[in-house]
Amino acid sequence: xxxxxxxxxxxxxxxxxxxxxxxxxxxxxxxxxxxxxxxxxxxxxxxxxxxxxxxxxxxxxxxxxxxxxxxxxxxxxxxxxxxxxxxxxxxxxxxxxxxxxxxxxxxxxxxxxxxxxxxxxxxxxxxxxxxxxxxxxxxxxxxxxxxxxxxxxxxxxxxxxxxxxxxxxxxxxxxxxxxxxxxxxxxxxxxxxxxxxxxxxxxxxxxxxxxxxxxxxxxxxxxxxxxxxxxxxxxxxxxxxxxxxxxxxxxxxxxxxxxxxxxxxxxxxxxxxxxxxxxxxxxxxxxxx
Numbered sequence: 376x377x378x379x380x381x382x383x384x385x386x387x388x389x390x391x392x393x394x395x396x397x398x399x400x401x402x403x404x405x406x407x408x409x410x411x412x413x414x415x416x417x418x419x420x421x422x423x424x425x426x427x428x429x430x431x432x433x434x435x436x437x438x439x440x441x442x443x444x445x446x447x448x449x450x451x452x453x454x455x456x457x458x459x460x461x462x463x464x465x466x467x468x469x470x471x472x473x474x475x476x477x478x479x480x481x482x483x484x485x486x487x488x489x490x491x492x493x494x495x496x497x498x499x500x501x502x503x504x505x506x507x508x509x510x511x512x513x514x515x516x517x518x519x520x521x522x523x524x525x526x527x528x529x530x531x532x533x534x535x536x537x538x539x540x541x542x543x544x545x546x547x548x549x550x551x552x553x554x555x556x557x558x559x560x561x562x563x564x565x566x567x568x569x570x571x572x573x574x575x576x577x578x579x580x581x582x583x584x585x586x587x588x589x590x591x592x593x594x595x596x597x598x599x600x601x602x603x604x605x606x607x608x609x610x611x612x613x614x615x616x617x618x619x620x621x622x623x624x625x626x627x628x629x630x631x632x633x634x635x636x637x638x639x640x641x642x643x644x645x646x647x648x649x650x651x652x653x654x655x656x657x658x659x660x661x662x663x664x
Contacts, residue, residue: 385398386398386399386400386600387399387600388558388592388597388600388601389487390555390558390559390562391487391490391491391494392462392491392494392495393458393459393461393462393464393490393494393495394411394456394457394458394459394462394464394490394491394494395411395456395457395555395558395590396454396455396456396457396487396490397453397454397455397457397590397592397597398452398453398454398455399452399453399600400449400450400451400452400453401447401448401449401450401453401455401591402447402449403446403447403448403449404446404447404587404591405446405587405591406427406444406445406446407444407445407446407587407588407589407590407591408441408442408443408444408445408588408589409439409441409442409443409457409551409589409590410441410442410459410460410543410547410548410550410551410589411441411457411458411459411460411465411551412438412439412440412441412456412457412458412460412465412468413437413438413439413455413456413457413458414436414437414438414439414455414456414458414468414479414482414485415436415437415439415447415453415454415455416435416436416453416454416455416456416482416483416485417435417436417450417452417453417454417483418452418454418483419452420435420450421433421434421435422434422435422436422437422447422450422453423447423448423450424437424439424445424446424447424448424476425445425446425448426443426444426445426475426476427444427445431448432476432478433478434478434479434480435480435483436478436479436480436481436482436483436485437476437477437478437479438468438472438476438477438479438482439476440468440469440472440473440474440475440476440542441460441541441542441543442542442543442547443474443475443476445476446591447591454486456485456487456490457590458490458494459494459551460498460501460541460542460543460548461497461498461501461506461509461541462493462494462495462496462497462498463493463494463496463497463498463499464490464493464494465498466498466499466500466501467493469500470500474542500540501540501541502536502540504526504527504528504533504536505526505533505536505537505540505541507525507526508522508523508525508526508528508533508537508545509545509548511525511526512545512548512549512552513552515549515552515553515556515574515575519533519534519545533545550585550589551589553574553575553576553585554574554582554585554586554589554590556573556574556575557570557571557573557574557576557582557586557594558570558597558601560573560574561594561597561598561601562601567579567582567594567595567598570582570594571594579594582594583595
């Protein structure tokens with residue numbers, strides 16, 4: 376978040392279970408599409424982007440569904456979450472925000488702790504066979520025909536199921552998973568060239584094209600944020616929050632009263648961030664208590 380003198384929080388880039396998180400400045404990007412939900416947040420002011428029709432969208436927070444073509448407009452300080460479609464948090468986003476870029480000011484105070492908790496559970500609204508296939512395809516080495524057979528589907532039916540429920544072809548999702556592996560390799564201090572080949576890309580240029588297309592970022596930009604000194608970035612970020620007089624947000628779940636107070640949630644007020652966390656209600660089973 377920028378203060379009156381123009382200081383910004385330290386840039387950061389994190390890949391966790393079911394999500395990725397970027398914090399830092401944003402320049403005008405080229406048009407791109409994600410294989411994940413994007414939640415873009417301006418800690419101060421508004422975040423702005425344009426869709427493929429040239430319509431400008433701006434709000435304190437915007438939600439972009441998978442495969443919606445858009446480009447980011449320059450923002451001095453930005454927090455971006457990429458929510459993978461197979462996690463429970465994606466179920467909530469699908470239901471609440473629909474198929475287009477949507478203003479979501481109620482998510483302005485979403486932070487990595489919120490997403491870390493909510494991204495760890497599997498989606499409840501996707502076909503279990505699709506979830507099993509996605510898990511099997513995660514390492515990128517198993518042929519689609521073999522995976523489809525293992526979940527009792529033909530390859531054609533599995534592709535159709537992915538398009539209808541994920542809103543994207545499985546090939547696109549597999550490319551996203553290769554990007555995750557590349558980021559993990561960079562975090563282990565592999566070179567850009569080695570990270571590219573280790574994760575299934577032809578070369579460094581191929582990795583760069585795909586990351587720019589699917590995240591609006593480049594390996595060269597995020598690589599310094601993944602090095603061992605990233606923990607120093609986090610410490611400095613917390614120090615900046617203190618210096619700016621912002622409430623400290625403890626790394627506990629949203630059920631913690633202090634955290635609810637920090638997010639401005641009072642008794643009787645709908646908390647859409649907490650709602651994104653809640654497990655899906657299970658259907659009542661006859662005879663169950």
